[in-house]
Amino acid sequence: YHQIITVVGIVCLVACCTGADAQTDGGGQPDAQTPFFDIVDIFNAGDAGYNTYRIPALSVAPDGTLIALCAGRYDGHGDWVNIDTWIRRSMDGGKTWTEPMIVTDDGLNLVENATMIVDHKTGEVHLLYQILYQRAYHKVSKDNGATWSPPKEITYVFDAFKQRENYATEVLAMGPGHGIVLDNGRYVVPVWLSTSHAHRPSIITTIYSDDQGK
Numbered sequence: 001y002h003q004i005i006t007v008v009g010i011v012c013l014v015a016c017c018t019g020a021d022a023q024t025d026g027g028g029q030p031d032a033q034t035p036f037f038d039i040v041d042i043f044n045a046g047d048a049g050y051n052t053y054r055i056p057a058l059s060v061a062p063d064g065t066l067i068a069l070c071a072g073r074y075d076g077h078g079d080w081v082n083i084d085t086w087i088r089r090s091m092d093g094g095k096t097w098t099e100p101m102i103v104t105d106d107g108l109n110l111v112e113n114a115t116m117i118v119d120h121k122t123g124e125v126h127l128l129y130q131i132l133y134q135r136a137y138h139k140v141s142k143d144n145g146a147t148w149s150p151p152k153e154i155t156y157v158f159d160a161f162k163q164r165e166n167y168a169t170e171v172l173a174m175g176p177g178h179g180i181v182l183d184n185g186r187y188v189v190p191v192w193l194s195t196s197h198a199h200r201p202s203i204i205t206t207i208y209s210d211d212q213g214k
Contacts, residue, residue: 042088042097043070052077053086055176059116061144062123066090069103069114069127079199083110085129089145103148104139106131115175117187119212126213128154128179128189133171133197138213157207161193167203169193174207186210 043053055071067089074082085104088097104111109132117126127139127148136158137151158172171194179189187209194202 038095040094040097042068043072043086043100048072048100050074051081055112055114057114057116057175057177059118059125059178061118061125061141062120063144064091064093065144066094067116067125067145068097069116071112071114072102079112080110080197082108083112085111085114087145103127104129104137104151113173113176115177115179115189117179117181117189117213119181119187121181121185122212124212126179126187128174130173133173136172136174140213158191158193161205167193168195170195171197171199171202185212187213 043056045052047053050072052073053070054073054077057069059067061067067087070086072084072086074084084102086100087103088100090097104114104127111129111131113128113130115128117128119126123142125141125145127141128136129139130136135153135155138154139148139151141148155172158169161167162169172191173193174189174191179187181187189207190204191207192202192204194200
């Protein structure tokens, strides 16, 4: 990965709908009294003993599998508690979901800002995340999110902002949500940096990779 110098908050659920299933008022228009969305709760506060779930991410894998990630905050709801990344997958468009599993964990440390990149050419799903807002990591799934590679640290990418741009970074994070793959194959991921643990003042920039994250 390299660096380039340079939305509304959502809850942990997925709404799945198809226009063909929507009822009409007889004139071809959707019936205002009929919900257009089917809502499925994916992560609920208190599940597995976790205080709350925040910072969701949702992507569609190359085979159409929905991958939902979320920060499970175990002993509080703030940013500096024991946080693990949970995952659930759906192979039927969001109607049913696999049992929740932890995909990133670092003991009592916070692990957060799960950010996915879906590469339809290689069939891979890439996952970036941070630990303690100090270290950045990269994992890869070759089976649509079912299993993941061991983590590879990529903190050096963010260190370059300190060295080259003289930006006194104390906090780093990516996303959250997802990055994109450009037509030329480049991966681009939004990140934000701050000079304070209070997360402000801060800047927004991007990092990129031209070799599938290698």
